Amino acid sequence: MTATHHARTHEARQEWATGLTAFAAVMLMIAGVLDIMRGIAAIVEDDIFVTTRNYIFEFDLTGWGWIHLALGVLAVIVSFGLFQTAMWARVAGIAIAGLVIVANFLSLPYYPVWSVVMITMSGFVIWALCVTQEGAFADET
Numbered sequence: 001m002t003a004t005h006h007a008r009t010h011e012a013r014q015e016w017a018t019g020l021t022a023f024a025a026v027m028l029m030i031a032g033v034l035d036i037m038r039g040i041a042a043i044v045e046d047d048i049f050v051t052t053r054n055y056i057f058e059f060d061l062t063g064w065g066w067i068h069l070a071l072g073v074l075a076v077i078v079s080f081g082l083f084q085t086a087m088w089a090r091v092a093g094i095a096i097a098g099l100v101i102v103a104n105f106l107s108l109p110y111y112p113v114w115s116v117v118m119i120t121m122s123g124f125v126i127w128a129l130c131v132t133q134e135g136a137f138a139d140e141t
Contacts, residue, residue: 017132021090024128025082028093031100031121032075038114039069064107071100082129090129097122097129 042065075096081089100122104115 018085020128020132021082021085024093024125024132025079027121027125027128028075028082028097029079031097031118031125032072032079035068035072035075035100035118037072038111039065039067039072041065042068042110061110064103064110067103068107071096071103075100090132094126094129097125101126 042061044065074092078089078092078096082093101119104118104122108115
């Protein structure tokens with residue numbers, strides 16, 4: 001009786017871990033694709049963004065475009081690793097999502113609503129990747 005209960009608990013944890021990792025992978029991929037689009041928009045035609053005077057983290061919008069494009073590409077690549085439940089992808093996913101948060105915070109005056117949306121999405125990615133336990137995928141690999 002105890003063995004059956006233990007097996008069900010382990011199976012439920014494994015399903016939650018798989019679900020959260022899939023959630024993080026999808027959210028990171030969406031955030032990456034949207035960041036790629038934002039980067040391309042800033043590189044090609046930067047007059048769609050709000051220009052703010054006297055902003056302490058002032059960069060050229062084309063520079064911000066390249067930063068967002070690079071982070072978006074990295075996020076999409078890491079999301080493919082998350083679909084494979086690779087440990088390197090979990091660590092890289094947390095790092096990339098953290099960098100996306102920082103980049104969107106620094107570019108907040110240029111595109112405020114979208115920056116808040118991206119910060120929120122990246123926060124959910126970090127949460128999902130941190131909640132999943134390390135040994136949850138031991139039986140899947």
